[in-house]
């Protein structure tokens with residue numbers, strides 16, 4: 001086991017200086033795996049799709065790390081340096097948690113469906129995209145959102161250009177909604193396409209999408225933030 005490939009991460013295709021070994025014996029960088037699993041509910045090996053238990057911690061395997069360092073010292077040092085630089089850059093980014101999905105409630109007196117008169121539109125649902133971070137307004141991040149409804153809807157392609165980025169309608173069946181998010185130009189981030197399975201279970205269902213943005217792009221550009229004075233909130237009286 002002395003080929004560099006044995007220590008390579010199949011995600012970034014480099015020698016891994018923070019290797020994590022999965023139960024299936026595949027090796028990846030800790031950071032690469034964390035990124036890959038970030039918004040996923042279920043984790044599987046990116047190579048062989050073996051399920052990874054929710055209890056499994058993505059811990060660096062120090063034995064493999066030492067082996068890689070010993071066998072390929074130059075590459076190891078180079079990758080360590082690269083990773084450190086990356087971490088410094090990342091410390092300046094803000095993780096924006098974008099929620100997308102649908103809310104749902106039952107309609108007390110439903111009307112008959114236009115496309116299928118044998119059923120009634122007893123579900124009222126709202127499909128939405130919003131930023132969950134406190135202190136970040138969705139409209140400061142999102143330019144517009146395109147929701148593509150089922151073809152039986154009138155004007156199935158709906159583009160929402162102002163907050164709240166959502167639309168409410170009534171229907172009888174579920175379907176998959178492609179959601180295209182166009183971010184604010186200043187973020188220089190390509191459109192994101194997410195797919196949401198409309199849910200009529202209880203209050204609805206939604207998921208997260210994580211977007212990393214350089215802090216300078218979100219912080220209000222006021223003189224106060226430039227000098228980096230942190231306002232300390234006084235503790236509330238009890």
Ligand SMILES: [Zn+2]
Pocket residue numbers: 009010011012013014016028029032
């Ligand atoms: Zn990697």
Ligand SMILES: [Zn+2]
Pocket residue numbers: 022024025026045046047048049050
């Ligand atoms: Zn595997």
